[in-house]
Every structure is written in structure tokens, then in C-alpha cells.
Amino acid sequence: MSSSAPSRVDRFDRAHTEDLMSFLAASPSPYHAVANAAERLEKAGFRQVAETDAWDGGTGGTYVLRGGAIIAWYVPEGATPHTPFRIVGAHTDSPNLRVKPQPDMGAHGWRQVAVEIYGGPLLNSWLDRDLGLAGRLSLRDGTTRLVNIDRPLLRVPQLAIHMDRSIYEKGLQLDKQKHMQPIWGLGNTVGERDLISFLEEETGLTAGDVTGWDLMTHALEAPAFLGRDRELVAGPRMDNLLSVHAGTAALAAVSRRADLPYIPVLAAFDHEENGSQADTGADGPLLGSVLERSVFARGGTYEDRARAFAGTICLSSDTGHAVHPNYAERHDPTHHPRAGGGPILKVNVNQRYATDGSGRAVFADACERAGVEWQTFVSNNAMPCGTTIGPITAARHGIRTVDIGVAILSMHSARELCGAKDPYLLANALVAFLEG
Secondary structure, eight states, X not given: OOTXXXXXXXXXXXXXHHHHHHHHHTOSSHHHHHHHHHHHHHHTTOEEOOTTSOOOOOSEEEEEEETTEEEEEEEOTTOOTTOOEEEEEEEOOOOEEEEEEEEEEEETTEEEEEEEEESOOOGGGGBTOOEEEEEEEEETTSOEEEEEEEEEEEBBOOOOGGXXXXXXXXXXXXXXXXXXXXXXXXXXXXXXXXXHHHHHHHTTOOTTOEEEEEEEEEEOOOOEEESTTOOEEEESOHHHHHHHHHHHHHHXXXXXXXXXXXXXXXXXXXXXXXXXXXXXXXXXXXXXXXHHHHHHHTTOOHHHHHHHHHTOEEEEEOOEEOOOTTOGGGSOTTOOOOTTSOOEEEEOTTTTSOOOHHHHHHHHHHHHHHTOOOEEEEOOTTSOOOOOHHHHHHXXXXXXXXXXXXXXXXXXXXXXXXXXXXXXXXXXXHHHHHHO
């Protein structure tokens, strides 16, 4: 095929996937991700409300930000206090290396940054990469500021093969404490605020302004189309900003309709990768509080709240595993989700995923109305199964929940891989679901 020939990617709305790639690049931390989602929703007419303010029950789009989480909802004309919700759930965090409270360290003429391992990253994927640093700075005046050093700043150097030939026999063995501390300069002395002073200078702050930080590393390679026909996309943080982006696009799209039978909601949580037990996590009170306040602001009672929740459905959208061509035996022999095959329905009878038969019917209906092909993922019985915010949402709020997503390779790597058209297909399925 010549380079001028149309690729398979050109057969769908390429603009959606290109926008996803921009979203991934601009969202190196959960705090940046929710800020970018909020910006997109603002352009669609949504407005931010503070949790400390009184809420009105008017129609239109509204969102709440808390740390690395965002809850956004659209109240259509004619909505009653007991109108059910349709929720797209996702998470904003990804496994990475996060800066410790005392970040400055070093030895043998190298300056280093002390990091903790966040979530369950593939550690080898962070070796010998040029890394940036991003996150949130807490200031002395009580405010916060986003920071993104999006240039080569850090690197976790791998030991030369000449000094560890056992790799050939035993494989790469990495100690999380000893082997994952990145270098960022030269010097025999290390100050107590070297890194933080550098960030104050980079962001135009006065020395001593920063009193707290939530900082994390990110790989600097830009998202890119991949392959002969450019039918794949490689990029960082697809798990799970791919779903956050699709949910944001879907909510903005359905907010243009005036006759919605449900109240569409986007719930993007932080800290899924380490168990969701946080005030911004799915196991916290944020979603329930926002939904209840929405009901009560429209004049509802506890009875209305109960009726609304009883009719509510959540699609928990998170990435899943495409069958790996080099490790096909690790997958269920009768369920082989493939990249480019459309979104996946995730099933586990032990409730690692919340999908049941009625949930399958809801998802199948949405995909059919959207004209989107879909697939099913089930883990190999001999392999442990991951989990999502789905079972947590279902159990905590009594909301019927269905686990779905997009099939990818290299999950939890610093750089993941999916089919180029799958994000677009997921977004279309989410639009159909939110429309009801």
C-alpha cells in the first residue's frame, strides 16, 4: 500500500481519536485530566458549582470538581425529582512514580528524586525513558496550582547488561525501593528543597510559597498512530483517560437534546488504581452526595431519591485486555477480544465486574442503537481477575452497574496500545446509553 492510499483509520471519525491523543498529552496527572474535562464541558454550556454553596434545581449542565475527580450532570427540561440517572463511570489515575514528602536524595555524584510506586505499574516500562513531572502544588495562601514540567527532567537508568548477566537466565529483577529512584542532575550535595525550589522558579512562585505537593512522573513521548495502516494508537494513560475522554464527549453531545428521559452523568474518580478508598474515589461518598443533592435541589424527598436510584444504571467504563498474540494461552480460550473490534462487555461471576444478564441487555441495546459492534471479555479461570469501580459503585449506592471498556495491550505500562477506531466506537455507545 502506498503512503498516499487511504488508511482504515480514515473510515471513521478520525477527529475523535486525534482529540483523545491531545487529551492524553495534556493530562499528565488526574488534576490536569479533570481540568481538561471541565474545560470541554464549559464549552458545551456546563457551569461549575462549589460543594460549599447552596444548589438550585434548574435545568442545564453542572459539574463539581474535587481534587482529581469530577462529577458532571445535565438536567433536561421536564425532569422530575425522581427522574433516574444514567451514569458513565471512569477513573482519572494511572500507575506511575510519585514524589515522596522529602523528595531530595542522591549518592555518588548523582542528584535523585525520591519516589513511591503508585498502583501496579509495569516497572520495566519506566526504565530509560525521558520523564516529565506534573501534578498539584499546595500554596501557603491555601490555594493550589497545577504544574507540568513537560520536558526531559528525570530518568530511571537501567543497570548495564555487563553488570548483571543473570537477566538472561532469571529475567529482570527490580527492587521497588532501590532500583526505581530517578536521577535528575549531578552534584555531591543535596539541599532540603532542591526539587520544590526548582518548581517554584518554573511556575513563577516566590521561594517558600509551596507547602505541599502531589507530584508524579510522566513519559514524554507523544501519543501517535502506529502501524502500516495507522490503525493503532500508542500513548500514555489510556487506562483510564480513554474512558474519561469518551464519557466527557458523550455527555457534551447528549446535553444538546431537550427530550432526555434520564439525567446523564459523568463520574470520573481518582485513586482507582490503589483501591478507590479516598474522598475522591469510587468508594467514597462523592457520587452519592452529588446525586442526592441534585434530587433534593429539585424539590425531592428521600422517597424521590430512592425512586431515582432504583431506576439508575451505571456503565463503569475502563480498559480491558485485548488478546495478546504472544501470550494467547493467558486468555480465556473462547473469549478473544481484539483491537479494532469495538467496546468490550466485561463479565466475572465472582463480582470482580458488576455485569449480569440484565446489564448485558442494556449494553447490547445501546450498541445496537449506535450501530457499534461489541465484544465480551472473561478472564481465564486459571488467572486472577482485575476489578474496577463497577462493583464498588453497585454495592455502595445500590445502583445497577455494567462493566465495559476498550480492549488494549500493555495495560499499566508507561505507554499502552489500542485500536485507533475503538475510542470513537466507545464514545458512540456511551451517547446511545446516556440518551436512553
